[in-house]
Amino acid sequence: ENVALWDLENPVLYTVEAVLTGADGTPLDIVTQKCGFRTIAFDAEHGFFLNGRHVKLQGTCNHQDHACVGIAVPKSIERFRILKLKEMGCNAYRCSHNPPSPSLLDLCDELGMLVMDENRHYSTSDEHLLQLEWLVRRDRNHPSVILWSLFNEEPLQGTETGYEMARKMSALVKRLDSTRFTTAAMNGGFLTDCNASMALDVTGINYFIHEYDRYHEIAPGHPV
DSSP, X not given: OOOOOBOSSSBOOEEEEEEEEOTTSXXXXXXXXXXXXXXXXXXXXXXXXXXXXXXXXXXXXXXSOBTTTBTSOOHHHHHHHHHHHHHHTOOEEEEOSSOOOHHHHHHHHHHTOEEEEEOSOOOOSHHHHHHHXXXXXXXXXXXXXXXXXXXXXXXXXXXXHHHHHHHHHHHHHHHHOSSSEEEEEESSOTTSSSOGGGGOSSOEEOSOGGGHHHHHHHSTTSOO
């Protein structure tokens, strides 16, 4: 009762403990998981809302690698990066173009940074759907995660085939997590009669600034 909400300036976290016991009540395994409670919403006219409060998303696209250390980034450097971004005025972090390390999401939970968690492969093959399922199952308890990004700048994005792929991938995500929104980073094709954006909750557009208003006219009820 009276749960404290996770927010950007006050990222309150709770700990859930799951205990597996034997027939005699002896603990066999214990897993602890941090989580937070908040509400999120997107509106085509007014943007993003966190806990019912309008928040303007101001973020950056971030590759995992860091100078001098490569892809295996120590948590201390991840913390430095998140704190530096917050100092610059950022409140949102796009994981470009692959799932982030668990430690980075832990830090975003702890420090109050919203996350667009990005899938690597735009594909509906059995193997790649399993990878998408792994991503959602792994990260769905993180309050910092607000968006599942299904792909980045793929050739099929503006085709009927691309739409069907996004529809199938979105359905998989919704089966595992009905509380968040799907998006993708499109660099074209979003003005065609049938394209991937039609299967997404939030349309992501890379570049093409001059087409934002036109897209809004074509799909007036669709958040961008």
